[in-house]
Amino acid sequence: MKSIKYLLMLMIATSFMMSCEDDLNITPEDDQTVLSEELFANESAYKEVLAGIYANLSLTGVDGAGSSNISGLDAGTxxxxRxxxxxxxxxxxxxxxxxxxxxxxxxIQRNLWTAQNPLIxxxxxxxxxxxAFANNFLRETTQEKLDARNVSAATxxxxxxxxxxxxxxxALAYYHMMDLFGKASFVTENDPVANFFPPQIERAELFTFIETELNAIMSDLVDARMNEHARADKAVAWMILAKMYLNxxxxxxxxxxxxxxxxxxxxIGAGYQLATNYDHVFMADNDVNSAVNEIIFPIISDGLRTQNFGPTTxxxxxxxxxxxxxxxxxxxxxxxxxxxxxxxxxxxxxWQGGLFDNDDRNSIISANRPIDIVDISDRDTGYIIQKYSNATSTGGFGSDQTFVDTDFPLFRLADVxxxxxxxxxxxxxxxxxxxxQGYINSLRTRAGNPNMVSVGDITLDFILDERSRELHWEAHRRQDLIRYNRFTGGNYNWAWKGNGTNGIAIPAHFNVYPMPTNSLASNPNLTQNPGY
Known part of the structure; x- marks a missing residue:
């Protein structure tokens, strides 16, 4: 079972009460703005509050899948x-x-976004x-606070x-800010909680902070593959660093x-192994089937305990x-x-050309469908895929027919x-x-594809295409295209890029997203990205 999910249910009524108003310049819905001392009377509360930080990756509020603990933002946005x-x-x-x-x-999908976009x-x-949740946890676990509470040596x-x-x-959140926005409102546990406008920090400073932070905590993290399911360990830190260094x-x-x-x-040396079946990585029991050997860090989902409109649902x-x-x-x-x-x-x-006809990663469904999507509202045009599933590897199904049990594989070995x-x-x-070459061929072997590659076949263009085939719909593609200089400009156009049916060039400033208008209005230290 997904042990961290039980903790999530314990923490919902506590950790989502933590104030983040001054840290975020957004308004939490809950009236309670501090963690009470009564909460920590039981020393198990520390793990429950930690679970609250993890829960923010999956949950949006305390009143079910449709609720949001951020004023002005609903669960879907x-x-x-997601x-x-x-x-x-x-x-x-x-x-x-x-x-x-x-x-x-x-x-978003026509590359027409502005700073008012609710998804941004x-x-x-x-x-x-x-x-904010991490900062609150760190403020509540200082030596001074632990001394005052007479916390036991074991805890x-x-x-x-x-x-x-x-x-x-x-650090993971700041990594996403660095990648998507190129800057962030920067605050740590050492900053004031009230009446404080966080300074803006740029990409190079964020890079240095994240790198330094991850290296500083490395010895205190649990060894790779030794923590509870869905809790971070050394391999997650290595993965964030690998992503940063590649980009x-x-x-x-x-x-x-x-x-x-x-x-x-x-x-790779930590003992991870590819799932025996590609489909296992994207099934409802990917926390217990062979995918547990491949998934380095998931965003968890449970149709009963953590209902949410997240990526797999x-x-x-x-x-x-x-x-x-x-x-x-x-x-x-x-x-x-x-x-x-x-x-x-x-x-x-x-997937065309015959080399991928029998590839397990090819879940394209094309029968009775044209390949082109001329009218986006016409749902009968364009191919579909069936990569993710709420079915299990043993022939059953998830616990709910809307909210799925399938964890989202944020980081996994195939990407490495x-x-x-x-x-x-x-x-x-x-x-x-x-x-x-051996690693790439192992991916093809796992997918049942007999077309092995030689060293001479492996070019940067090949890697970009193979990443799309292996990792599609796993929240990597924009980053990959930017690294290859194919996201903005006209080097590579795709259907509906820039709002053109066949795609048109988009300006270079779209390589980062704009700072949201609401955030700019609430923090005078923030500035807009050029071009917006």
């Missing part, structure tokens, strides 16, 4: 994994959302909630690890590919075709959400293999192309 998926995937060349009356989606505000706000020893996890989750030329204008190889090698219900009505196959209502999600032509074409190969290709040292 502020669930962490808005991350939208900003990284819906904005790029893999996914189309049919219902453009849903707030913010039209502008949702990502900014939800990331800063993680930061103090555990709190060392808890504090490292809180700092890691804060360092974008973030700070420096080549850090050798460091990326080092972090990838750390993860959206993807699985949304992927059910309007013509196919195939929801029963994947463990949701037969009609799902009526064809809400489809794929763009450019993604569909990655492909990052390793790319970093070697880009000139990093400490790795080899023959090793990279």
């Amino acid at each position: 502020s669930q962490y994994g 808005v991350l998926l939208y900003l990284q995937t819906l904005a790029a060349d893999q996914m189309i959302w049919s219902y453009e009356n849903d707030p913010g989606t039209r502008e 505000l949702g990502m900014y706000g939800r990331a800063h909630v993680s930061i 103090r020893a555990e709190i060392v690890t808890y504090r490292a996890e809180a700092r890691l989750l804060r 360092a030329e974008v973030y700070i204008g420096q080549d850090r590919y050798t460091d990326a190889i080092s972090m990838c090698s750390n993860i 959206v993807i699985i219900n949304g992927s059910v075709g309007s013509l196919e009505v195939n929801g029963a196959e994947v463990g949701v209502g037969a009609g799902g959400w009526g064809g809400a999600l489809r794929v763009r032509r450019q993604f569909a074409e990655l 293999y492909l990052m390793y190969a790319e970093a070697v290709l880009r000139g990093g040292t400490g790795g080899s192309m023959s090793t990279a």
Whole structure:
């Protein structure tokens, strides 16, 4: 069972009460603004409050899936994994959302966004909630506070690890801010709680902070694969660093590919293994089937205990075709959400040519459908996919037919293999192309694809396409295209890029999202990104 999920239920009534108004310049809905001393009378509260930081990745409020603990943002526009998926995937060349009356989606998928977009505000706000929750936890676990409460030696020893996890989750949120916005409202546990406008911090400073922070806590984190399911360990820290180093030329204008190889090698050497079946990674029991050996860090989902409109609930219900009505196959209502999600032509074409006809990663459904989406509202056009499922590897289904049990694999080993190969290709040292070849072929073998690659086949273009085939709809694509200089400009156009049916160039400033108008209005220290 997903042990952390039981903790989430314990903490909902406590951790979501923590104040984040001054940290975030957004208003929490709950009237209680501090963690009471009574809460910590029982020393188990420390783990429960830590669980609250994790819960922010999955939950949006205390009153069910439709509630939000951030004023002005509903659950659909502020669930962490969902808005991350939208900003990284819906904005790029893999996914189309049919219902453009849903707030913010039209502008994101047509690359027309402005600083007023609610999905952009949702990502900014939800990331800063993680930061605020982590800061509150760190303020409540100082030596002075523990001394005043006469906390036992045994609990103090555990709190060392808890504090490292809180700092890691804060670093993860700042990493997403760095990648998506290029800056952040910067606040730590050492800053005042009231009457404080956080300063703005730019990309290079964020990079240094996150790198320094993760290295500082490394020895206090649990060893890789040794923590409870869905709790962070050393491998999660290595993964964030690997991502930063692979994209360092974008973030700070420096080549850090050798460091990326080092972090990838750390993860690979920690004992992770590919799931025996590609589908297992995206099924309702991916917390207990063979995927547990591959998934490094998930955003958890449970149809009963943590109901939310998160990425897997959206993807699985949304992927059910309007013509196919195939929801029963994947463990949701037969009609799902009526064809809400489809794929763009450019993604569909990655599977053509015969090499991927029998590849398990190829879940394209094309029968009776044209490949082109000329009218986004016409749900019967464009291919669909059936990658994620609310079915289990043993033949059962999830606990609910709307809210799925499927964890979202935020980080997994297959990504590490492909990052390793790319970093070697880009000139990093400490790795080899023959090793990279083995990793790539292991992905194809796992997928049942007999078409193995040679070292000579592995080019940067090949890696970009293989990343799309292996990692589609996992919130990586925008970042990948930016690293390859193919997101903005006209080097590569895809259907509906820039609001053109066949795609048109978009300006370079779209490589980062705008700072939300609401946030600018509430904090005089924030400035808008150029071009917006």
